[in-house]
Amino acid sequence: MNGDRLAQKQLYDAFAGRMYALSKRYAKNITDAEDIMQESFMKIFDNIHHFRGDSPLEFWVRSIVVNTAIKFLKKQKPWTHSGDIDAYQNEISNDEVSLSGMNYGQLLEMIKELPDGCQTIFNLYAIEGYKHQEIAEMLGVSEGTSKSQYARARMLLVQKLKAEHGLDDESVRRK
Amino acid sequence: MNQSEENKFNKAWQDAFKDASETPPSSIWKALEEHLDNEPDKVVPLVWWKNTRILYVAASVAVLLLAGIGVWMNDHAGKQAMVSGNVQGVTQEPLSTIHDHEKEIAVNNRETTAANKEKPESGTDNKAQEAVIPPELSRSGGITAGRDSQAVTDSRIAISAVKEHSGIKAKLPAGFTPSSEDAPLRASADIPDDTRSGYEAVKTGQVIQEEMTGDSEQALMSGLEIAFIEQGNKPWIEKQGRFNKRLVFYRPQLPQEEEEDQKPEKKEYYAGAGVMPSMFNPNVSIASPSVGMSFAKSSSGTKTEVLSRAGTSFAMQTYGGIKISKHWSVETGINYLRGNSVFESNGYVMDVMNLQAVNALESALVSGNVKLADKMPQYSMVANGASNANKLSTYYVDVKKGFQNNYSFLQLPVQAGYTIAPDHKLSYTLLGGLVGNLFLKNELDLTTGGTLITSVSDGTYQALHWSATSGVRLNYRLTGNWSTILTGTYQKTFYDAGKMMNAVQFKPQLFGVGWGVRLNF
Secondary structure, three states, X not given: OOOOHHHHHHHHHHHXXXXXXXXXXXXXXXXXXXXXXXXXXXXXXXXXXXXXXXXXXXXXXXXXXXXXXXXXXXXXXXXXXXXXXXHHHHHOOOEEEOOOOOOHHHHHHHHHOOOHHHHHHHHHHHHHOOOHHHHHHHHOOOHHHHHHHHXXXXXXXXXXXXXXXXXXXXXXXEO | OOHHHHHHHHHHHHHHHHOOXXXXXXXHHHHHHHHHHHOOOOOHHHHHHHOHHHHHHHHHHHHHHHHHHHHHHHHHHHHHHHHHHHHHHHHOOOHHHHHHHHHHHHHHHHHHHXXXXXXXXXOOOHHHHHHOOOHHHHHHHHHHHOOOHXXXXXXXXXXXXXXXXXXXXXXXXXXXXXXXXXXXXXXXXXXXXXXXXXXXXXXXXXXXXXXXXXXXXXXXXXXXXXXXXXXXXXXXXXXXXXXXXXXXXXXXXXXXXXXXXXXXXXXXXXXXXXXXXXXXXXXXXXXXXXXXHHHHHHHHXXXXXXXXXXXXXXXXXXXXXXXXOOOEEEEEEEEEEEEOEXXXXXXXXXXXXXXXXXXXXXXXXXXXXXXXXXXXXXXXXXXXXXXXXXXXXXXXXXXXXXXXXXXXXXXXXXXXXXXXXXXXXXXXXXXXXXXXXXXXXXXXXXXXXXXXXXXXXXXXXXXXXXEEEEEEEEEEEOOOOEEEEEEEEEEEOOOOOEOOOOOEEEOOEEEEEEEEEEEEO
16 A cells, blocks of 8 residues: 555544444454454555545444454354344333443443344444344345344343343333 | 333443544554555556456457458458559557655654643643644645655545544534533443543644644644544534434445445446348449450440349357446457358350350459469350450350359457447447458359359458448346347448459448347346
8 A cells, every 4th residue: 555654543543442442342352353443444544545525534434344343243154043033022021221320341341242143233233223124234134133133132231231230220110 | 112212222322332432452553554564565557457357358359459460461462462463464656655654753753742741731631632633743744645646645535534524523513512411321420531522622622733833724724633533423412412213323335345345346248149130232343344254245235234132141149348338338249241142144255165154253253363263264265265366156145144142251340339228128229330351251153053162362352351330239138137139230341342453343231130148247
């Protein structure tokens, strides 16, 4: 690459913090997160001239990191159908679950503890805001798989949150 | 959990992670630098060689050109030989730039560190200071980037992107400051606030820069860059205040994968084969009758009339092409054309002593052509009879008769196409171009029976002649890649493609309607 190292460093400094947090949310461990970061920024440097400026630069950078993470995780093929959605829905009672009292580190740990498929799909659907149809296309799975994995992830997270707070905690209150 | 609760649940998670930022280990940048240093320079002009399909097309064109030149040379030499023969007949970048950049980075970093040390009273906390990109770095980045064109492009794009982001930041309400409502989790939890307050950082950054340099333009630039660093937070915070439905925190464009892999723009190629029944007419005319024929004609008082009638012919076609835009394409191919026709004459010359006869075309072809004369001894007999002193043995037989006159060519068409409604199942392509016709052989039925076969080496016809071609093609898409096509073609040669020094004019034309299949890939 014949690019200007200074511009590359500026670009890296501008986004590295948020993209590293993003990579950690998708990866299972620090090593994977660092690999995703490194690969993502190589792509970003190589393709910066393709950035058309029709969307914010951070969206573009972020999309590359997410796609790189997905590519990285795809090798593990973790996105299989994980069972009946209704079963997971029924597991989740009409409890309003709050995240208050939980810090960033605890929440990140909860996501990383999710099974592989759940983790990725929960990240894409709940946090990034993709639709199930889009996720299905990105991961090469069915829409049903995306929905079931998300339902499973949500059930597991609700259970963890309840466990953290305790059932009689005010943050988990029966409607 | 109903839909509303699900949305709340998701939003809570989005809020928790929307500003998440962690300092990456320095090893990542070091590894990146190492990778960048070891990355070989890409030689852009040769990228197309990596595309094997382009390579094949280029190789095919090269072969065709070489073949064409060879044939032309041969034809040119043959023509010169023919002229002399007829006369007788009448009488009877670079690593050093990167090092420079690195040195500048080092120098600038030292300057920045020194500047920060000199201004500890600026009052910004450490995190805000980290967010500030030293103006010297920005400025030197522009200067350094100007040293080579690629760097200029990259830097400009990066800097324009930075400015654009800053523009987004600038759209925030003038008095906007983040409140505890904007980040409830941060206020109540231990989530580290890396960015602190982006807006404050912007304002502080501008003050710092102005104090440090006194250069307002520079301060503005660095302010914009800080805004760029922090811009991600504010629009989302603003949006979230109005969110009643499921929050779409981030939705990049799906086809991003293509950009990432830096795949070359995909070109569409096609190849096809077909058969074309056609009507071929060689348009043979006799401009200069042979001596025997002239005598016989004049003695009989009859005017010789000749006519070429088109016969049912066919062409086997193969072709390949490339779409150069949505509507335009260019294609080439190889066809075998069997052109059948009938040469019709209102009479022929007969030598009654030898019972030999020749028609006007035979006579014109063989006259002065030693090679053909050897193939057709009857002509010599008739010609000798006509040149006898008493000339009594030669007669012109006034009978209208047709003779098969068939040709074989190898055709090399090169044509451009403009497709109408290319996205529809049924599309139309207007075609136009040139066809190189490589002469293979001519088969002419003789008056006294038998067939006179002439080839290129006989020097009767040009080895290669060019025809103009135009046509209309109907493309009907069968499946994703396969189409069936119906093509109407007209080909016309506008000059004499014979080598008979005007004795025989040869200007073939063809009209055909062909059917075939085509594969796009």
